[in-house]
Amino acid sequence: MGSGRITIEDVAAAAGVSRQTVTRAMNGLPEISRRTRELVLRTAAELGYRPSRFASNLAARRKTRAVGLVLGSLRNPYYTELAAELLDVVAPRGWHVLMASHEQGDAVELVAALSGQADAIVGYFPGDEAALVAAARGVPLVQMERPATVPGMHAVVLDFDTAIEALLDELRARGARRFGLVELAAPAAGDGAGRYRPTFRRQAYERHAGPDSAAAVVVADESIRGGADGLARLRAAHPDVDTVLVFNDLMAMGAMQQAQLDGVAVPGDLRVVGVDGLSLGAVMTPPLSTLSIDRRALAEEAAGIVGTLLDGGEPPPHPSIVRTVTPRPLWRESA
Amino acid sequence: MGSGRITIEDVAAAAGVSRQTVTRAMNGLPEISRRTRELVLRTAAELGYRPSRFASNLAARRKTRAVGLVLGSLRNPYYTELAAELLDVVAPRGWHVLMASHEQGDAVELVAALSGQADAIVGYFPGDEAALVAAARGVPLVQMERPATVPGMHAVVLDFDTAIEALLDELRARGARRFGLVELAAPAAGDGAGRYRPTFRRQAYERHAGPDSAAAVVVADESIRGGADGLARLRAAHPDVDTVLVFNDLMAMGAMQQAQLDGVAVPGDLRVVGVDGLSLGAVMTPPLSTLSIDRRALAEEAAGIVGTLLDGGEPPPHPSIVRTVTPRPLWRESA
DNA sequence: AGCGTCGCCGTGAACGTTCACGGAACGCGA
DNA sequence: TCGCGTTCCGTGAACGTTCACGGCGACGCT
Known part of the structure; x- marks a missing residue:
């Protein structure tokens, strides 16, 4: 019982094997016998071992991206349909999506909380833009339906x-x-x-x-x-x-x-x-x-900005990237 | 130009300072002069430096939790209202929520992808339960509207x-x-x-x-x-x-x-x-x-299970935790 | 002059995992 | 007996950041 967390070494010690063997067992790798794999798995379960995803991702040099999505409310279908489109757009690229809504707190708080877990944050951010980019701590922000006025903030606006x-x-x-x-x-x-x-x-x-x-x-x-x-x-x-x-x-x-x-x-x-x-x-x-409002287009533009920001040349292309989508009338019977 | 990624050391070298000074500048810590902070920030921006959130979270011993949420579709308000409730329930605990839906792929794939980024996964999982827990690689699964039949899988069901x-x-x-x-x-x-x-x-x-x-x-x-x-x-x-x-x-x-x-x-x-x-x-x-269907109750039960699983005693309490919610008629005019 | 304090900065040592090795034990054919 | 391949397993060294120190000038006070 070191300092709280159960590490891979604890499991290794308890099972009488080495780190690497535990890794092999946990991740289903070869070069391990059936007996020891089951032994390790069992003792891991008994100890309640839970691998640190941070350590794992770091050591494996995994480049998985995650984008935060800040919406007004998940109870308004507009926002959720936008979320659906964004998911459809970024899923093929293997990106993850972290969800948040204004109902949970101030946009600046949300951005601050998300900034530790996401590589970029897109969505609706009421509040002072400078405060937002400060809270983002370097992770790029893409704002919807409002033009960007400070560096570090990008936008897709509606005409x-x-x-x-x-x-x-x-x-x-x-x-x-x-x-x-x-x-x-x-x-x-x-x-x-x-x-x-x-x-x-x-x-x-x-x-x-x-x-x-x-x-x-x-x-x-x-x-x-x-x-x-x-x-x-x-x-x-x-x-x-x-x-x-x-x-x-x-x-x-x-x-x-x-x-x-x-x-x-x-x-x-x-x-x-x-x-x-x-x-x-x-x-x-x-x-x-x-x-x-073409939510698919919104999502694609936002994802596009994030893409060029993250995968693009080392220096950020421009102070701010802004793209525009124009809504179109959809005539049904109420007018 | 080491092996691709720009690290904190690159910035430190370029700015002519040390690691720690870069950290101080990036994170707004004290014990750094105005001049050097700005210098560091500027060179970091020029280099396109982006801190590794994995390394950061690991080193800072941050215990931020993230729960994956797998839904049928974000275009069905039922699912999104459930998501809204779950967000409301877990936000006060400071948990993050990773979103995914069946429209993006097989549940087993989704669980596998999420398992690297989440501490627990809840939602709707069609498919073989054993395959699901295998794909989860140790992260606990909480399934909705279907009883759990294998260890590692938990559930909140509807009566x-x-x-x-x-x-x-x-x-x-x-x-x-x-x-x-x-x-x-x-x-x-x-x-x-x-x-x-x-x-x-x-x-x-x-x-x-x-x-x-x-x-x-x-x-x-x-x-x-x-x-x-x-x-x-x-x-x-x-x-x-x-x-x-x-x-x-x-x-x-x-x-x-x-x-x-x-x-x-x-x-x-x-x-x-x-x-x-x-x-x-x-x-x-x-x-x-x-x-x-009381979505708030569903969300609370699911979050409760995750809570006891993650924060509870080291050994998982039981093979499977199952909780029940009973739907209630809501009479409006169509019947 | 001596001493303490303050502001600024740098150096090992973590954090918990995976990767690239290397090596022991065993079996088998020549 | 030797050689060789297989199967299994263990040991440093990363990964990129933060933490806990310690150091070093400059300054003020006695």
Whole structure:
């Protein structure tokens, strides 16, 4: 009983063999007899021996990569579908994925915790960028839906300006006269903690929905309930709104539910369109129109950045790598 | 240019300082002057130095735990909500979570890959248990919804027998006369790869739904589309079925969608009840009744097993630890 | 001048495993 | 008996970092 941990030497001593023989037994290597293998395995089990994965990986010069993924919430299908895509993208390369969400703590804490276990961290990081790269302790950060402004931080951003302009044009062609927006109360990709800052979606909306539409904005929580509540408030304050854009699909589902509750016909009385492009939107009644974000593309761009950062030339190519993905309208029946 | 990797010594040499000074600079430790810290940081960046997390964790005697989580799919909210719960449960303990899903490969491969990076692996493992524990190379496995039959494998199981009996009783009280079941084609928790084996849900159904109901079973894929397709086939073959139990909520959503498409009133003409208890079921029209699985309890039991296994007395307490969770009906309007 | 303190920096020795060897014991044919 | 191959097993030396020291100037105080 040295200083706590049971090492390979303890097992070797107890079994009356050498280190190397224990290794052979544990890892199923050849050059060991059936008898001793079983002996070693048995005594290892009795002692409760558990190899140190750190020592093992170090000694074996294993180059296995792990990327941390920080999401807003695992209860929002958008994030989990993004996670699914990222897994699909990085699995062929043999990378592992460490998961974390904002529900577990401050982004800076999450990054700090992850930095010891991951070779790169991608995802949504609210908070001060400088603090984030400091917490990362040298492991590269790839931020989503927010441009990178400090070295060490990279990004894949969404071009909402282009996307929302096109979306609103088409909605007008379909008869929309008065727009409204259900905006996010505490932007996941925002800057300050707790402090509200208009999201890129809102900025694009206000730029393209007409001068009088900037007033028809309510903020709501990022949940089904929040979306329902938001729509109720929006309609109370602006009864003339005939087309509402909702921050994301989850909230849009809540909004549609609320509309149904209030006897408002969708899309007859009110056009509803979300953002995200969740497949679950298709099973709503009516199916939800949405500004679809190509999560596969997001994942691929992020993985691409990580790849060039990790496997690329020794010096980091550029201060910051930024790539862009443009959302596209997905017309279903709700608008 | 030793043998590829840039080590701390390379940086030290390039900066004209010692190992320890580089460590101090990289980790923000005291006992170093401002000048040299910046010098070291700069040369480290130029060289593209990236500390080995394995060496670091080993030398620092860090005891950070990581648990692997193997799920069926990240596109099924049931799994991701379970993941969310597990994260919530283990985050306070400071554990990390490595994510993997069946979509990325065979469970045995996943376990083998994860075993090098995780201290324990929990989740859904189709396939031969012995092969799984072999692939785990000593790291404990906690299996969900399937009892453990070999040492090294532990489990948290679901008591569908009790739950489904109660469910069917209540459905009969509500007027159900003829039951049907949409069963899973390729059970995630099954035994063989590809080879069909009745799930515990089906076994319980057949035991309690009456002798004539065993025939009214169709198998379908684990997806919304699969559920829709399954219901269509079930109704074609058994038009007299007035109450259908669907393997999970995702498939049940598809079934409801199909019913609506076919002009079948739910619950008027057909009662539909799923399994899982997804919160998203509440936004369906009509809201989906379901046999709710307490994912928080599942996660807590799994984490509990891992905890006793890892922190417990040196010898593993028992050949196998098995804990049970009982699903409970969640009545909404679809039944 | 002597002494203690403080700030900065460097040197062995871990940490727990795997890799590349080398070597003993045994069997077998010539 | 010798030679040779097989099978099994053990011994340094890595792997790349952090920890616990110890050293060495500079400075201030008595």
